[in-house]
Amino acid sequence: MSFTEADSSVANSIYPTQNCTWSPGLNPIWVVLHTMETPEGDQIAENISSWFANPVAGTSAHYCVDPDSVVQCVDERACAWAAMQVGNAYGIHIEMAGRAAQTAAEWADSQSQAILARTAALTADICRRHNIPARYLTDQQLADGEKGITTHAQISRVFKQSDHTDPGEGFPSQQFLGLVQRALGAAAVQSVAQVVSEGEEMSKEILEAINLNLTRIVNLLSPGVPGQAGVRHATPAGAVFQRLDNISAQVQELKDAAxxxxxxxxxxxxxxxxxxxxxxxxxxxxxxxxxxxxxxxx
Structure with missing residues (x-):
């Protein structure tokens, strides 16, 4: 079944394909990152989208991203044919221009950085709309069906239904996650600023969206709460708090040493x-x- 409008406001265009499985009851729990195994040119997203539209291709992804565009190919209510049975059933798949063999230095060039920025903005939007935490999953969390961000390589490793290794060991995963988390924070601020500037009353939907994004920010900054038998479960510290706490500990070690x-x-x-x-x-x-x-x- 085709679609006429993009699900994400980050998408620049759509190029629908029938290489997918319609599943209106789909409740995606993962954002799955791929590389297209192509150069990083400005027309790559459009070219790969055109290939996905060909029935002969027998494959697809929800989105294709290159340095200057995001193209949606598969409705988010459908399963893309991107990562075998399990990956297809539970993921929204993003194909990035580039190759799994790229080194960290190669991911640092201007074209790669533009791709990362667009993909991060898209990922943040998907996470926000589907209530998917902006976090990488461990292998065990992925196997247990927890929500989060993963890769084609990890799905291959955990479910053993393919041998793909993209986006590769050189992919700047921590930088990418930081971009996603900042995009989520910016979305919350923008929602409030827009309402204030336009002098409109906040609808229930806007309030819920703001609350969801602020909750995510609070979780990132949370110092964590230890568990207590029969009273509460332990709450892990947020990623930003952990990073700041590590920096603080390292600074203190230097001060102690000096x-x-x-x-x-x-x-x-x-x-x-x-x-x-x-x-x-x-x-x-x-x-x-x-x-x-x-x-x-x-």
């Missing part, structure tokens, strides 16, 4: 101790050289 110490108050840090030792050695060496010079009458 502290000069004080008798009865705090222990001398290892770095300061090393510097003190070097200074003592330098003083000893100077004294030795001075003694030698004096003996030789220099």
């Amino acid at each position: 502290t000069p110490g004080r008798a009865g108050v705090k222990t001398q840090g290892s770095l300061d101790a090393r510097l003190s030792s070097i200074e003592e050695n330098q003083t000893t060496l100077i004294n030795i050289l001075t003694t030698i010079a004096e003996k030789k009458g220099l």
Whole structure:
């Protein structure tokens, strides 16, 4: 069954294909990332979308992304033919221009960065509309059917229905996740700003969307709550909080290492101790050289 409008506001155009399985009761739980195994040119999304529309292709994805466009090929209510049975049934699939063999350095060029930015904005929009957490899944979480972001490679590894490895080991996964999370935060701010600027009352739908996005932001910043038997489950710390906490711990370690110490108050840090030792050695060496010079009458 074809469609006439894009599901995502991030999409620039549509190029419907019949290479899919119509499933109006579909409740997607994953955003699945792929690479097209193509160059990263500006027309690649349109070219691959045209290929997906050919019945001979026998394959498809919901979206194709290149440096300057996002093309939707499959209605989100349908299963794309992208990652075998399990992956097809539960995922919304995004094909990015590029190759699984790309290195981290190759993903850092301007074309790749443009693709990452567009794909992240699209992923954030999909996560928002389908209530999918902006997080990568572990293999166990994927096997258990939890919601989140995954890859064709991980689906192949966990369900063993294909041997694909895209988007590859060089894919900048942490940078990409950060872009997705920032896009989600920006969407919440934009929703509020639009209502305020237009002087409109907030509809129930807008309030729900704002609340959902703010909840995601709060979860990212949450320090986590330890569990208590018979009272509450443990809540893990949010990704942003964990990152900040790690940075804070590392800074403290550096401060501790550099502290000069004080008798009865705090222990001398290892770095300061090393510097003190070097200074003592330098003083000893100077004294030795001075003694030698004096003996030789220099």
